[in-house]
Amino acid sequence: MQKSLTKCLSLSLxxxxxxxxxRRETLVWLVMLIIQTGTVSIWRLAGYxxxxxxxxxxxxxxxxxx
Numbered sequence: 001m002q003k004s005l006t007k008c009l010s011l012s013l014x015x016x017x018x019x020x021x022x023r024r025e026t027l028v029w030l031v032m033l034i035i036q037t038g039t040v041s042i043w044r045l046a047g048y049x050x051x052x053x054x055x056x057x058x059x060x061x062x063x064x065x066x
Contacts, residue, residue, distance in 0.1 A: 026065045 009028045046059040
């Protein structure tokens with residue numbers, strides 16, 4: 001479910017926030033996960049992302065976003 005919601009929100013933001021698709025997707029991940037988990041720790045958030053990538057890879061992606 002997280003993937004479909006992420007894609008839908010990313011497409012909704014497309015006309016309002018001018019970022020590359022992957023950057024928009026990362027922004028959506030961050031917002032959704034901060035609301036769900038109640039933390040802003042990148043290490044903790046990376047573990048909750050629903051993807052086949054390793055947690056360390058997701059952590060690096062979040063770091064690059066900032």
